[in-house]
Amino acid sequence: MGTNISPSATTLASTASSSSSTNDAETTSSSPYFLPELIPSISSRLTSLRDFFALRAACRTYRALLTPSPDNLAAQDPLLLVPLNTSASKALLHAPLRQIPHFSFPRIHLDRHHQYLIRLHTFGCRIAIHDPYNTADGRRQLSICHLLTGERARLPDHPKNIDGVIFSGDLVITFKEFRPALYYCRIGDVHWREALCDQGNLFFSLVLVKGTLYGLIYPNYRLAVIDLHNDSAHLSFLGDELTSQFLQDYSLFSLAECRGELLLVVAVEHYPLVYHVFQWQSRETEWSRITSIGGCSLFFHRHQFAGCLGPDHPTARRDCMYFTWSTTGQWGEYCLLDGSLQKHVADYPGRAERKEDYLLLAWVLPSIG
Structure with missing residues (x-):
């Protein structure tokens, strides 16, 4: 992982302010404030959460624009x-x-x-x-x-x-390796649903891709699409x-x-x-x-x-x-x-x-x- 140091929020604000000014009254290179429409450009260059939240705390307008969304946090470090x-x-x-x-x-x-x-x-x-x-x-x-x-x-x-948890919106799926059942519910539900796969098949690894739940199924680690329906997990095997x-x-x-x-x-x-x-x-x-x-x-x-x-x-x-x-x-x-x-x-x-x-x-x- 690289150690690039991004410009601070204050530096970016100063740069944005000077580059967007149209007259002397608007040009103040030392000012930490800039036009709200420049917020997306600024936030896309911040790799530090400290700078992100410092900028967000500057005023109500910035706070309203800088929600902790994937777009605003696109450059943030892991x-x-x-x-x-x-x-x-x-x-x-x-x-x-x-x-x-x-x-x-x-x-x-x-x-x-x-x-x-x-x-x-x-x-x-x-x-x-x-x-x-x-x-x-x-x-x-x-x-x-x-x-x-x-x-x-x-x-x-x-x-x-459980060994694994998968998130998808308000849907939560849990599983344990080498077991024939997984559990799922939506946030707000009062009970988990248990979904059993066919006899002799055990779940090993699961992942969601574009809304489709895939699983590696033991004992042969065969790939399958998993369709959850009430108390069953229907497996559609792919390939050999x-x-x-x-x-x-x-x-x-x-x-x-x-x-x-x-x-x-x-x-x-x-x-x-x-x-x-x-x-x-x-x-x-x-x-x-x-x-x-x-x-x-x-x-x-x-x-x-x-x-x-x-x-x-x-x-x-x-x-x-x-x-x-x-x-x-x-x-x-x-x-x-x-x-x-x-x-x-x-x-x-x-x-x-x-x-x-x-x-x-x-x-x-x-x-x-």
Whole structure:
């Protein structure tokens, strides 16, 4: 991930003010204010949330125009949701700069006594917090929070532990690997629906692409379109089963999406890690290996897909995949073009120093919304 430093909000405002002036009364290069119609141009160049929220707080007009929308946040850097010290608080970290931006952020507080059980699932700026801690009545809490607006939604208590959460508008889908059922509901529902697939088929990895739910189905990791209907998950299989040689050579299969294209990311080797990427060819109904993702960047949270940034993003490294791993407080940057892997430790002020402290990270992508 690059470390480009964008112009500050004040610098951009001064530039915009001088370039758009038509007379001496309007020309004040040192003024931090500029015409409201220039707001979209300014916000599209800000890569720092600190600058974005500072500009937004300048006046009511700016605040009304600078909503935390994907368009206004298009250039924002990817961030990591990290734990603060030994408390259960979370903060947003600009990983390359080792900075925690100072702006109004709805802090997340988890129960520190069993936070190692809590799972976080992110997509864009939304985060699902799953607390599988078994209370006396066996409830498992699941809630969704938008990290920039503070909007929260409490979902019905979940009946099972889960490995993955998928967001699509107000629809929430959850699943556990190697299980024959997934659960889904809409925000505001009072119960989850359980959808069972055909006998002998188990869900492994799921992803939504252009409103279509795809899944890798165990035991042969065959691709299927999943149609949810009441208490059933109808599977429409695509293409042939993966060959035994393919299954032997690859592991850690993860479905992903890149600009409307369905991808399959697999780990070829583990020491060191080597990844291959395959793109689904709908006409040939088969997976085809690719060595470039068109300059885009893919993000994964413990091998669950977390989002994609396009090739025009100003700071994400082109044709790279970003991962968080286990509970070690590390994140990795894998380049598809040369096969290199850079491992980074999330080092920042307030980081827990004891090795036994739980350091689970999650990607937050403001430009996705």
